[in-house]
Amino acid sequence: MGAGASAQDLASVDDETLIGIIASDPDRIERLLRTARQTETQETSKPEVLGEVPAESSEPDAVWDNLGPGIQCRSWNVPHSDWSVRQFRYQVQGDPYDSLGKSPFEHSNSYSMHRAFHPLQLDGRTAVVWQSRNDWRPQLSVFGSDFSSYEQIALPSADEATLAGAAHDGKEPGALFLLMVQWGDGRPEENRSLTVIKAAMDGSELKRQVVDGGKDGLDMVCFGHYDGLADQPPPYGAQLSVAYAGGLLGVHLGRFMHKSEDGLNHQAGIWLTLSADTLQVQQPPTRTTSHSLDSVVTTSMDRHGYPEFLCCDLGDAYPRGLHLHRFVNRAFSGGNQSLVVYSYKCRHGEVPKNDAGMEFDTYESLNKENAPTYYKWSNDNACYTELGGVAALGSSVLVAFAGEGSRSLDCLSSEAFASAPSERHRITPRNLGVVSVRKNWEGPKDDVWSSKSAYSHKGGFYAFRGEWQEQAVQNICWLTDLKGDANVSRLKACAMGGQVLLLWELWGRSYVTTCAQCVDEKGEAVGEQINLGTRIRLSRRSDPVATALGDLIVAQRQESEEGPQLQITVLSTGLASKATEEGDEEVTPEELSAGGKRKFKFSRMTLRLKAVLEYCREANAGKNTWQSGTLGEVTWEEACQHAFAHENFVDVIFDPDGFTKEAPMLKVRLPVYLKGDTMLGP
Structure with a gap:
């Protein structure tokens, strides 16, 4: 043969x-x-x-129709909805990695991996950053506005390093930021570094900075690398999340640290910010959670109009739960805040000693007939939960997850372990849950919730060193009630048109289908769940990106006889245009220069928004950015995107005396969460 x-x-x-x-x-x-x-x-x-x-x-x-050399397309309407799908396949140079095949019952699904695809929005076009397994060089795939054309650009790289994160600064054409973590397991004491590369859109390198992995830096001896070629993922996975806002890169990193006094290399998550200009560390590393097994990072605006970062990571001990963080850049913005918004059951130790040699008493109240003997310590790295996403919407922050609870099932109860003694990773059906908190998190802890439900449980567990850890969950909105081997998995969350679109795969012991559901800012369902069928697949880690048109873009790898392909799925929901179609009138540059006040509702980059942009650029000597006293350096597109994502309107006041080519000034009033007007000057 x-x-x-x-x-x-x-x-x-x-x-x-x-x-x-x-x-x-x-x-x-x-x-x-x-x-x-x-x-x-x-x-x-x-x-x-x-x-x-x-x-x-x-x-x-x-x-499948051929659109040109190496490009195919197919399309269809989603049954029982007014949604539609376009799918494109592109023959690529290189070999991207993507993983679809790990079920919630498998060990490999317990830990997060680095993202295989990093989709971005570039001035109305979609792009994807990925790393080729042929030479480990990052690649940029840029698609035409209608996806019928395609360009692939090789990007700068770091030797023997994993592309762990990528971001774009939102400017035109703007710059890319690549975060690459050094390969290898340096335990117990050998540093691993983080290389940050700033690149132009043509692939040329603009700047490079190596962030020290020493004890006084990132304190990193191992990040982990997984490309689908090894039998098992690295210990605790390999996860980094990054986003750009206000001239900063916000980074969450999970890594193994240098050996501690107990002789072990512990794992934990840290938060830091980098200057998008110099790539130097601005906010030094701050610990978030230990162990930190997954994370997502997104951006928002605080009540003073400053950009802020929202981060959620998945912790298995300190604390054990979904740990939501708010990181701000100004001292008077209320300071950084953290809150555990969901927690989960814990399996206790089945031997008297932990890995550090400490010995513990038996946990008598847990010990049942024909069940293992448990002791008063734990190191349960399984969280029985998948972190879906975080979305800032209106005055709330919503967290979506797949967890082993339901309207009638206590997610904290250890009794479930006795019902499935042979299972170690998935114990009961994994359902879709959401929880929402007020954006400013002010007031008593019991009064920060935007979501409201009767679901409330308390519990606790003995941690690694035997200390008792309290647990509590409340106001969880469970949107599914699955039975048997069923599970929600690969959950994604995107703010679109005043709602949050949730996208997930339904799994048993194997994949079944892909589903969707919209919710409001309080986590309440909007409309019915939609079965999208089996043609739209979601990876375990890579996130989709939403467009102002109300489209959701999903990237994945496909195999063909000619070699690897990059598949782009465009799910058109119409959510954005439905929320804003009332005020979709045009405006001319002449109207802008004449002054006056207009309220613009928008859903897409129509002629009227293009006219606004063109006039602003011309008046500002061709620049697309303004330096604001409250927002920092922002683009007009960024201001629009923030308005669109939260309240779907923006007031624009054009002052003919102030907004001129000699003294360009644009006065913008964003939605109420910014608390007033913002002056954007040159």
């Missing part, structure tokens, strides 16, 4: 026989084998009976 073998021929050959095959094109055989087995798995897998499942998708016909 040679290189001319078909995919069907290769699919029937066992791995041991394949090792002995000498082929003229081994790469082609490997690709054919992957394709055939992937197809075989998809064809033989049958949906499981999972309890509460949205109306069945009929999977309407959709044929």
Whole structure:
């Protein structure tokens, strides 16, 4: 059997026989084998009976059409909704990594990985940053406005490093920021560094900075690297999240630290900020959670109009829960704040001693007949939870997750372990939960919740050193009630059109289908759940990106006989245009220069918004940014995006005496959460 073998021929050959095959094109055989087995798995897998499942998708016909060399497209309407889908496949140079196949029952699904794809919005176009497994060089894929054209640009790299994060500064054309973490396990005492690269959109390097991994720096000896080629992911995964706002990069990093006094290398998450100009550390590393197994970072505005970062990480001990953080850049903005918004059950130690040699008493109240003997300590790295996302909406911050609770099931109770003694990673059905808090988090802890529900439980556990840790959950809104082996997994959350769109995969022991649900800022369902079918797949870590058109962009890897492909799914929901179609009138540059006050509702970059942008740039000597006393350096697009994401309107006051080419000034009143007018000057 040679290189001319078909995919069907290769699919029937066992791995041991394949090792002995000498082929003229081994790469082609490997690709054919992957394709055939992937197809075989998809064809033989049958949906499981999972309890509460949205109306069945009929999977309407959709044929791939060739748009040009290396570009294919298909489209269809989503049954039982007014949504539509366009899917594009692009032949790429290189080999991106993506992982779809780990179920919630597997150890590999317990820990987060670095993101394989980093989708970005660039002046109305979509781009994706990814790392090729061929030479480990980052790549930038840029798509035309209608996705019918494609350009791939090689980006600067760091030697033997994982592309852990990427961001764009929102300017035009702007700059990219690549965060690459050094490979290797340096435990117990060998540093690992973080390289931050600033690159132009043509791929040229603008600046580079290496952030020290020593004890007085990042305190990092191991981050972890996983590319799908190894049998197991690195310990505790490998997770970094980054976002840009107000001239800063906000970074959350989970890593192993240098050996501590107890002789162990512990893992924890840290938060830091970097200057987007110099790439130097601005806010020194601050510990968030230990162990920190997953994280998401997004941006918002505080009550004074300053940009701030919102971060949530998944902790297994200190604290054990979804740990929401608010990081601000000004002293009078209320200071950094943290709050555990959800927690989960804990399996206690089944031997008297922990890994540090400390000995503990038996936990008598937990010990049952025909069950393991438990002791008063724990090191349960399983969180029985997947962190979905964080969205700032209106006056609230919403956190979405998949957790082992329901309207009738206590997510803190350890009794569930006795019902499934052989399971270690997924114990009970994993349901879709959301919780929402007020954006300023002011007032008593019991009064910070925007979401309201009767779901309230208290509990606790003995931590690694035997100290008792209190737990409490409240005001969780459970949106599913699954049974049997069913699970919500790969959950994503995006603010769109005054709502939050939740997207997830439904799993049993294997993948079943992909679903969607909209909620408001209080976590209450808006409309019905939608079954999107099996053509839209979500990766365990990579996040989608929302556009001002109300589209959601999802990137993933596909295998073909010609080699790896990059697949872009455009899910058109119409959420943005529905929320704002009333005020979609045009405005001319002449109207702007004449002055006056207009309230603009907007959903997309229409002619009237383009006219605003063109006039602002011309009046500001061609620049697209303004230096604001409260917002810092921002673009007009950034101001619009913040307004759109939160309240869907923006008041623009054009002053003919102040807004001129000689003294450009634009007065903008953003939504109420900014508390008043903001002056944007040159």
